[in-house]
Structure formats: structure tokens, C-alpha cells
Amino acid sequence: MKRERIRNFCIIAHVDHGKSTLADRLLEFTGTVDPRTMRAQYLDTLELERERGITIKSVPVRMNYRAYDGTEYILNLIDTPGHVDFSYEVSRSLAACEGALLVVDAAQGVEAQTVANAYMAAEQGLELIPVVNKIDLPSAQPEEAKRELEEVIGVDAHEAILASAKEGKGIDEILERIVRDIPVPQGDPEAPLQALIFDSVYDNYRGVICYIRVVNGRLKAGQSIRFMATGRECQAEEIGVFKPGMTPVNELEAGEVGYLAASIKTIHEAQVGDTVTDGVRPAGEALPGYKKIKPVVFCGFYPVVNEDYPQLRDALEKLQLNDSAIQFEPETSSALGFGFRCGFLGLLHMDIARERLMREFNVELVATAPNVVYQIVRTDGEILEANRPSDFPDAGQIEEIREPYIRLTVFVPSEFVGKVMQLCQDKRGIFHSMDYITPERLRLSYILPLAEFIVDFHDKLKSTTRGYASLDYEHVGFRASELVKVDVLVNQEPVDAFSFICHKDAAYHMGQAVVRKLKELIPRQLFEVPIQAAIGKKVIVRQNVKPLRKDVLAKCYGGDITRKRKLLEKQKEGKKKMKQIGRVSIPQEAFLAYLNIGKEEED
Amino acid sequence: MDTLYIGGGTPTFLNPADWESLIEILENGLSFSRGVEVSVEANPDSLNADHMRLWRSWRVKRVSLGIQSFSTEILRWLGRPHDEKQAAEALNHCAENGFSSSGDLIFGIPGQDLRLWHNDLRILSGYVNHLSIYQLTAEPGTPLAGERVASQSEAYPLYRFAQWYLGSRGFLQYEVASFARNESWCRHNLSYWKQGNVLGLGPSAWGYLDGLRYRNVAPLMRYLRREGLPWEWTESLLQEDRAREAAILALRTRWGIRWKTFRRRFGEDISRELGKALSELPPDLFVKRNGRISLSGKGFRLGNSIWERLV
Numbered sequence: 019m020k021r022e023r024i025r026n027f028c029i030i031a032h033v034d035h036g037k038s039t040l041a042d043r044l045l046e047f048t049g050t051v052d053p054r055t056m057r058a059q060y061l062d063t064l065e066l067e068r069e070r071g072i073t074i075k076s077v078p079v080r081m082n083y084r085a086y087d088g089t090e091y092i093l094n095l096i097d098t099p100g101h102v103d104f105s106y107e108v109s110r111s112l113a114a115c116e117g118a119l120l121v122v123d124a125a126q127g128v129e130a131q132t133v134a135n136a137y138m139a140a141e142q143g144l145e146l147i148p149v150v151n152k153i154d155l156p157s158a159q160p161e162e163a164k165r166e167l168e169e170v171i172g173v174d175a176h177e178a179i180l181a182s183a184k185e186g187k188g189i190d191e192i193l194e195r196i197v198r199d200i201p202v203p204q205g206d207p208e209a210p211l212q213a214l215i216f217d218s219v220y221d222n223y224r225g226v227i228c229y230i231r232v233v234n235g236r237l238k239a240g241q242s243i244r245f246m247a248t249g250r251e252c253q254a255e256e257i258g259v260f261k262p263g264m265t266p267v268n269e270l271e272a273g274e275v276g277y278l279a280a281s282i283k284t285i286h287e288a289q290v291g292d293t294v295t296d297g298v299r300p301a302g303e304a305l306p307g308y309k310k311i312k313p314v315v316f317c318g319f320y321p322v323v324n325e326d327y328p329q330l331r332d333a334l335e336k337l338q339l340n341d342s343a344i345q346f347e348p349e350t351s352s353a354l355g356f357g358f359r360c361g362f363l364g365l366l367h368m369d370i371a372r373e374r375l376m377r378e379f380n381v382e383l384v385a386t387a388p389n390v391v392y393q394i395v396r397t398d399g400e401i402l403e404a405n406r407p408s409d410f411p412d413a414g415q416i417e418e419i420r421e422p423y424i425r426l427t428v429f430v431p432s433e434f435v436g437k438v439m440q441l442c443q444d445k446r447g448i449f450h451s452m453d454y455i456t457p458e459r460l461r462l463s464y465i466l467p468l469a470e471f472i473v474d475f476h477d478k479l480k481s482t483t484r485g486y487a488s489l490d491y492e493h494v495g496f497r498a499s500e501l502v503k504v505d506v507l508v509n510q511e512p513v514d515a516f517s518f519i520c521h522k523d524a525a526y527h528m529g530q531a532v533v534r535k536l537k538e539l540i541p542r543q544l545f546e547v548p549i550q551a552a553i554g555k556k557v558i559v560r561q562n563v564k565p566l567r568k569d570v571l572a573k574c575y576g577g578d579i580t581r582k583r584k585l586l587e588k589q590k591e592g593k594k595k596m597k598q599i600g601r602v603s604i605p606q607e608a609f610l611a612y613l614n615i616g617k618e619e620e621d
Numbered sequence: 622m623d624t625l626y627i628g629g630g631t632p633t634f635l636n637p638a639d640w641e642s643l644i645e646i647l648e649n650g651l652s653f654s655r656g657v658e659v660s661v662e663a664n665p666d667s668l669n670a671d672h673m674r675l676w677r678s679w680r681v682k683r684v685s686l687g688i689q690s691f692s693t694e695i696l697r698w699l700g701r702p703h704d705e706k707q708a709a710e711a712l713n714h715c716a717e718n719g720f721s722s723s724g725d726l727i728f729g730i731p732g733q734d735l736r737l738w739h740n741d742l743r744i745l746s747g748y749v750n751h752l753s754i755y756q757l758t759a760e761p762g763t764p765l766a767g768e769r770v771a772s773q774s775e776a777y778p779l780y781r782f783a784q785w786y787l788g789s790r791g792f793l794q795y796e797v798a799s800f801a802r803n804e805s806w807c808r809h810n811l812s813y814w815k816q817g818n819v820l821g822l823g824p825s826a827w828g829y830l831d832g833l834r835y836r837n838v839a840p841l842m843r844y845l846r847r848e849g850l851p852w853e854w855t856e857s858l859l860q861e862d863r864a865r866e867a868a869i870l871a872l873r874t875r876w877g878i879r880w881k882t883f884r885r886r887f888g889e890d891i892s893r894e895l896g897k898a899l900s901e902l903p904p905d906l907f908v909k910r911n912g913r914i915s916l917s918g919k920g921f922r923l924g925n926s927i928w929e930r931l932v
Contacts, residue, residue: 544926545903568777570797570924573755574873575813576827577836580856583866586932589925601901 021273031121032129040183048081079262094275103364114231117145117200124158129488148178203273210301211235213294220339226282242297246304285342313361316405318386320357333379353515393420407517413554420496422468430487445470529559539608542566624809633667665711666703688724712748723751729771750805877915898930
């Protein structure tokens with residue numbers, strides 16, 4: 019295949035701005051997908067993706083297109099995940115392309131996420147083709163959208179394509195412009211092999227399948243190869259292209275996009291961002307940009323029934339095959355028993371994992387409150403990483419606690435700016451900048467602790483702005499904070515599942531809320547049960563669950579005896595479902611309700 | 622046979638002639654031990670002089686009256702056909718005829734405050750040496766189903782008061798619901814709590830024989846026509862379940878569990894297990910002396926939570 023006839027591109031768009039529909043139209047227009055097998059959001063393969071209208075896994079597709087000049091071109095569309103949690107995956111997908119369609123909704127204009135991804139694409143040298151979509155909407159303001167493209171993103175919107183993916187308008191123009199404007203892939207087919215893994219999936223029969231972009235050299239079926247980051251060597255068993263199904267070919271050369279299967283057992287051996295090279299004649303260096311992805315949000319997953327622990331482990335292992343960003347390790351909680359501490363790229367990522375475990379693997383689970391990873395500088399100078407409250411050493415051994423911060427960018431209509439600033443302030447945000455995008459819309463930027471962001475920032479932003487704001491963030495590293503670990507004691511025993519980390523000024527308030535909630539949920543026992551919140555040895559809140567005073571119904575003659583016994587058995591059965599902490603039985607709901615305390619406080 | 626209890630609510634429903642034939646059947650079919658305790662249940666509205674005369678000339682010693690309350694309003698709410706005057710008359714009659722009488726009272730009725738309850742206890746304890754107090758429950762399928770009756774914690778002050786008040790009037794709480802003066806325990810009821818053998822006669826009656834518990838069929842005609850055993854339901858308890866049940870029943874009474882006897886009856890292992898379960902509970906729920914463990918006044922109030930550890 020002549021490199022001159024290959025175009026590799028992706029689509030950058032905000033959620034809801036019509037990316038999936040546009041992709042569907044391109045597939046139809048180029049005849050890539052038989053109209054009979056066509057379905058909406060063709061490239062979103064997961065049930066969840068369709069439901070939520072988001073893309074989690076990027077699926078590449080190869081289209082043959084005969085341009086107006088009569089030449090047959092190969093267009094590789096590399097879909098990108100659309101959520102900020104997956105920005106590393108986005109960056110790898112972008113690295114596999116030479117250009118991008120920058121899609122903006124004609125009615126809503128540029129959103130925060132679009133800007134972030136457009137910048138990322140521009141930094142990587144991609145050619146951007148602006149597309150103003152949804153011009154069929156009555157509320158469409160294409161000129162306004164074009165102006166925002168120029169002013170906010172800084173692209174030349176002069177030639178922006180006006181399109182309606184829904185009605186099929188502008189599709190031919192988009193295809194022509196891809197051919198005309200997106201650069202021909204560079205690279206030397208004769209140089210040592212360098213292929214970028216921009217995504218991977220797990221297949222039950224063939225093992226891990228890497229999605230690759232050949233940057234230099236050639237990759238042949240049967241060739242011996244090496245993964246440069248992990249050092250693993252093996253044979254390329256099958257290579258192929260996406261037509262859109264996987265179709266084997268004999269060779270992929272510089273500029274082409276395809277897949278590689280090599281009996282790789284786990285996704286860790288072939289990581290996204292790694293470079294595949296020739297096993298015999300390896301390249302001098304790997305392609306730039308590889309980094310090991312580190313989870314930023316952690317939580318515990320516990321089976322509802324202890325016996326389901328092995329089932330949960332199997333499900334997590336299988337899920338991980340398809341999603342290398344998930345990390346997990348066994349942990350035990352005195353309250354919840356055996357479970358796993360799991361790490362995720364963000365809250366959405368966590369939520370999706372939880373939902374997939376329940377839906378696809380039928381595992382009933384309890385998720386503990388999410389937390390970020392903390393850095394703890396000990397008095398002896400050692401730096402620890404703690405991804406759960408119980409990793410914290412004694413207060414006396416802590417010199418300093420650092421927590422991750424993000425730079426948050428919010429696009430918001432000017433009428434809501436005061437509320438959004440208040441929200442950022444409440445979340446311990448530090449003002450960074452503010453500028454007008456248009457007379458009606460502002461760009462606000464804050465430096466904010468990630469921990470505050472993950473709790474419910476997104477939901478609150480949506481509700482305070484009636485959905486008119488959009489946000490994006492990037493990690494800006496760790497900073498020292500005045501954080502404390504608050505322990506919760508039930509009948510003098512600390513319950514690990516209830517411990518939490520928070521800013522010292524919020525400790526009393528949060529402690530109150532937790533203790534009050536637990537007091538409501540813990541049934542009366544035969545003795546008084548104190549519930550306390552404490553920082554180190556210092557108790558900051560205390561409430562008592564008063565003891566039971568009466569629990570007996572008289573009458574018990576003849577036949578009553580059997581009935582009474584059955585009642586007692588039932589009563590006991592009910593208690594068995596509770597978790598036993600010392601001498602106190604705590605119902606499951608307490609562990610779940612606890613997660614919602616932050617949210618309920620607002621109601 | 623040591624005790625006989627003629628119950629089922631209203632044996633006074635039978636007329637004197639019926640009673641005479643009942644007595645004849647019982648005398649022919651059963652052998653009474655010397656000092657047998659024969660009790661009869663009666664309702665204040667249907668008890669009359671003929672009954673009294675018959676019973677007095679036979680073996681009846683105890684008459685248990687379904688008093689329920691001395692408040693007209695409460696009696697009406699409960700749907701009882703008698704009023705407080707009839708209740709007092711019935712109690713007087715029993716006393717005049719030399720019966721040892723017992724009365725039942727109900728608490729936890731909507732509108733029943735401590736003052737009304739105190740009044741009930743005061744009047745009844747003036748007449749009898751034995752009384753039982755029952756908390757009202759609105760069982761499904763009964764006329765009271767769905768009624769808002771007192772919860773356990775709402776009924777606490779009433780029950781607690783009864784314990785204190787009856788104690789101050791010389792009554793000993795010898796079981797969760799039973800109080801007696803001068804050792805006038807109901808021996809028949811005690812046999813239930815000692816897991817003793819009981820022969821149940823008549824439709825819907827319950828019986829127990831060495832680990833086998835049964836209930837007779839309820840409709841009268843089916844009971845009469847049934848050939849062979851009239852049981853419509855039975856359960857037979859394994860040794861371990863018998864032990865657990867025995868412990869729970871024993872702890873209903875002030876004599877509690879006598880470990881030596883219990884071990885002999887049920888063995889070392891289960892005795893140790895039950896003993897351990899009880900020892901994990903707060904000590905003020907129990908009275909321990911002379912190798913026995915029984916519930917304290919507080920323990921009686923929290924019975925369910927304690928027995929739950931034993932099932």
C-alpha cells in the first residue's frame with residue numbers, strides 16, 4: 019500500500035456533540051458497513067457505552083474511500099475515549115494519527131473537554147479540521163460556534179465544515195477534506211520496526227490483541243518482536259487491519275494502522291503506549307510518550323456475601339484483561355471481611371468498573387468510599403504512599419501529608435459564575451484565572467485538591483449550572499495539606515471501614531455527620547454503645563446508642579413455644595446478615611449509607 | 622396426672638348438663654393424683670352460680686378469669702362483652718366459693734396510660750394471688766390487625782411499672798408474664814416451661830410428649846370424625862434442639878436453669894455452649910446462685926435478645 023494514500027485521523031468532540039453519529043455516517047458513506055448490519059453508535063461496542071453515550075474503549079476502523087480525484091484512499095478512523103479520566107489513552111490515540119476532526123455543536127459551542135483535547139492534538143502536531151455539527155437544530159448558531167473555535171482554541175475556522183451528521187449533511191465534504199488536509203503519514207519502511215500500541219483488548223482465544231500504528235519499518239506475520247517497555251519477546255502470530263472486523267494481512271508497513279496478536283497472556287505485557295520493535299533488528303529507542311499509568315482514585319470492593327470472594331476475584335481479573343488501567347490487590351477489612359483495594363483513573367472509570375462487574379460478571383458488591391492516593395512524609399524523612407486510611411502511620415510519625423491537586427478548567431455561562439466560584443471555594447479551591455470566551459461565557463480556572471473533586475464535584479457543578487457548564491482537569495502533582503485521619507470507634511473499637519481522611523477544618527463537621535448517621539443505623543443492643551469520631555487519641559465527637567429497654571412479649575404456653583422459637587430463629591438469622599464488630603452488630607446498610615453522607619448533607 | 626387445665630377461652634359456654642357429662646368423661650378416662658391442680662378458664666360475662674356449684678363439688682381449685690381491664694372504654698375497644706362491674710362480681714364469686722382465682726390483664730392498648738394501668742393492677746391485685754399480664758399485639762388475621770398498638774419501647778414503662786408495683790404488693794414475678802403471692806404458682810403452666818409432657822385433648826389443642834409436639838385438628842367435626850390420632854401437625858425435636866428449647870423455656874421462670882440437672886439431661890457439650898453464650902452478655906441480666914442461672918428483672922424485660930443467643 020502506498021503511504022501517500024493513507025490518512026489516519028480521529029475525532030475530537032465533547033460528549034453529546036455527535037461524535038458517534040458522525041462516525042456512523044462516515045462508515046455508511048464509504049460503504050464500510052453494510053447498511054443491513056449498521057446500527058447506531060457502531061463503534062461503541064460496550065452496552066454501557068451506548069447507554070451512557072460515552073466511549074470507553076477506542077475501536078479503530080479502516081474505510082476505503084474513492085475521492086473526487088478518482089483515487090482510492092485508505093482512511094483509518096481511530097476513535098478516542100471521550101472522558102477526562104482517560105486522557106492518557108486519548109493522548110496515545112492522538113499519537114497514532116496525523117489529523118483530527120474537531121467537532122463542535124452548533125448550538126452549544128466549544129466546551130472545556132474539547133479545548134483540552136484540541137490543545138493536546140495541536141501539541142502533537144495534528145492537523146485539525148474544524149466541523150460545526152448539528153446545523154439542523156433550530157437553535158444552531160454556526161457563526162457563533164466558528165468564532166469560538168477561533169477565539170478559544172485558536173484554529174482557523176474560516177474553512178470550517180458545516181455539517182449535520184444526523185441528516186447526512188457535509189459528510190462528503192468532510193471526507194474530501196480528510197484526504198486533502200491531513201498529512202500523509204511519515205516514516206521509513208526500511209528503518210527498524212517501531213509500532214505504537216495505542217490500545218489493546220483481550221480475546222478469549224487469541225489473548226491480548228494490540229491495536230498498533232506502524233511508525234517506522236514493517237511488521238510481518240510470524241516475525242519475532244519485542245515490547246520495548248517490558249522487554250518481552252515473542253512472535254507476531256497474526257497481524258491485520260480493521261475492516262471494520264479484524265481481517266488478517268501479511269504485512270503492515272510504516273503509516274498503517276492495524277492489530278497484532280502474539281499469544282500474550284496478560285495486558286500488562288503489552289501496555290498501551292509501549293513500542294513494538296523487531297526482535298532481531300531492534301530500534302535504537304522507543305517512541306516517545308510512554309508512561310506507566312498510575313491510578314489516582316482508590317476504593318475497596320467487597321462481595322456482599324463473603325463466600326463470593328473468589329467470584330469477585332475472577333471477575334476483576336477478567337475485567338483487567340480488557341482494562342489495564344484497573345489495579346487491584348487483596349485487602350481485608352475487619353468490618354467487611356475479604357475484598358480488594360482497587361485503583362482507577364477517575365471516578366467515572368471506577369463507576370464503570372463497578373457497573374461492569376455487576377452486569378457482565380453478575381457479582382454483587384459493596385464499594386467503599388473512594389479516596390485519592392496520599393503522600394506521607396514521616397518524621398524520619400521516609401515518604402510513604404497511602405491509598406487508604408489504614409495505611410496512615412500514627413499521627414506522631416507524620417511530618418507532613420501531601421495530597422494530589424488538579425488544575426480545573428470550567429466553561430460556564432456568566433450568570434452562573436458566582437455559584438461556580440463559591441463551589442470551588444467550598445472545595446478548597448485556589449483561584450487561578452478567569453477570562454471571557456464570549457460576552458456570555460467564561461473560562462474559570464482553579465487549583466483544587468483531587469480528593470474534593472472526586473466526591474461529587476461534577477454532580478454539584480451540573481446542578482448549580484443546570485447542566486450548562488463543562489469541565490476539564492489535569493493533574494498538577496502533590497502539595498502539602500493540613501489533613502487528618504479521622505477514626506470512627508464503635509463501642510471503643512475502631513472500625514477500619516469507617517475511617518476517613520479530610521481537611522482538619524472539616525473533621526468535626528464530617529465526624530458529626532458520620533456519627534449521627536451511624537447512631538441512626540445501628541440498632542439498640544443489650545448495652546449502651548458509644549460511637550465516637552477521633553483524631554489519633556483525641557475524641558472529637560461522641561454519641562451513644564441507648565441500650566434496649568424492653569424486648570419481650572409475654573404469653574408462651576403450649577403451641578406458642580414452637581412459634582416463639584421460630585421467631586427467635588428468624589431474629590437470629592437477621593442478625594447474621596449484620597457485620598459483627600466486637601460485641602456490636604452493624605447492619606450492611608450502615609456501610610453503604612456511610613458513603614452517601616457527603617451527599618445527604620446538602621439535601 | 623398432676624395438673625389439668627380446662628381452657629380454650631370460655632369453658633363457661635357449656636351449660637351445667639354439659640359440664641356434668643364432661644366431668645364424667647374425665648373421671649372415667651384419667652387417673653388423678655392426690656393434690657391434682659385443676660384449673661378452669663372463665664370469662665366474667667358467662668360465669669354463673671351453677672358453674673361454681675358444679676366445680677366446687679368436683680376437683681376444681683383454680684379459676685382463671687379473662688379480666689383484661691377494669692376500664693369500660695378499654696374493654697369496649699377490645700370488643701369484650703363484659704364491663705368492669707361484671708369483672709368485680711366474678712372475682713367476688715370465685716372468692717366466696719373458695720377458689721384460688723387468677724386474672725389476666727392486657728397492656729399496650731391505645732390510650733392506656735400509666736394511670737389507667739395502675740388502676741387495673743391495683744384492683745386486680747386486691748382480689749387474687751395470681752395474675753398474668755400480656756402485651757397486646759395486633760396479629761394479622763385478627764380483628765385488631767393493622768391497629769396501632771404500643772411498640773416494645775412504648776410498652777416499657779407499663780411493664781416496668783407492673784414489675785415494681787406488683788413486687789411492692791407482695792407478688793413475686795415467677796415468669797415473664799406471671800406474678801404470684803404466697804407461692805400460688807400455676808403448676809400447670811410451669812410444666813410447659815419445664816418441657817414436661819402434656820396431653821392435649823379437644824380440637825386445636827397442643828400437646829407434648831418426650832420431644833414430640835403436636836396440634837389437634839381445629840374444626841370440631843373433623844376432630845370428632847378423625848379415626849386414630851387427631852393430629853394435624855407435629856414436630857419432633859432433636860436432642861440438641863430440645864436442649865436449646867429447654868434452656869429458653871427454663872429462663873422464662875425465676876428458677877432458671879439448674880446446670881447440674883441440665884447437664885445430666887442434655888450432656889456436657891451443649892451445656893457448656895449455652896453457658897458460654899450467656900456469659901457473653903451483660904451480667905446484670907442474670908441472677909446466679911446455688912448452681913442456677915435465671916433472669917433478673919431487667920433480664921425478664923429483654924428476654925428475646927437473650928434467648929436469641931441460645932437458638
